[in-house]
């Protein structure tokens with residue numbers, strides 16, 4: 001059984017259909033990339049999985065349970081975390097306060113400090129800046145904070161929307177190294193990226209979205225060698 005199963009999703013904004021029958025699976029332990037151009041429907045797909053949008057048709061199964069109509073906060077408590085596009089940290093709160101908020105659904109309150117320590121170990125820059133207001137962090141630091149906040153809920157799967165957006169090449173590498181280490185520590189990753197090359201270099205498998213449909217899927221290594229992918233997404 002797949003950990004996450006998206007079946008025949010159709011999502012509308014008013015009269016406009018953004019997702020036109022998308023299906024895919026994420027197995028436990030995998031890093032899965034969703035790639036595609038601007039407007040292809042990547043963010044809409046993630047928002048539908050996490051319960052922020054409801055589909056007109058289709059379903060989302062998480063660990064065998066139908067979560068299509070489950071509210072977003074409940075989905076978080078089931079073990080799914082979301083690192084939204086554009087980071088969305090609470091700019092008027094400190095790094096520490098932002099991280100604590102990530103644990104709001106956890107019942108084992110006593111372990112939260114332990115989790116905080118492990119986040120600070122994974123992201124030493126956040127530890128150095130724990131009392132700094134999140135709004136004054138650099139773009140890369142805000143991305144780390146958004147990731148750290150998601151990990152505070154101790155998710156079994158984390159959905160990341162364009163984590164490399166707007167970052168310098170060095171920081172992009174750093175963020176991808178962190179995603180790999182999150183994966184190695186046992187968390188399943190669903191990664192949405194426009195940086196197809198980097199995404200495919202760390203993913204196991206990938207799905208290519210075009211105007212609300214999956215047009216191609218396969219092993220990430222094969223897709224890196226695929227001529228149409230090279231032309232359309234890798235600039236080669």
Ligand SMILES: Nc1ncnc2c1ncn2[C@@H]1O[C@H](COP(=O)(O)OP(=O)(O)OP(=O)(O)O)[C@@H](O)[C@H]1O
Pocket residue numbers: 013016018036037038039040041042043044045085194
């Ligand atoms: N709130 C909204 N109201 C109306 N249309 C929307 C809304 N949000 C997204 N759309 C439309 O739905 C389609 C898919 O958008 P979506 O944000 O999912 O794309 P994306 O693949 O994440 O793009 P990007 O790479 O630019 O983030 C686009 O045509 C977009 O204009």
Ligand SMILES: [Mg+2]
Pocket residue numbers: 042043044085161
């Ligand atoms: Mg998007």
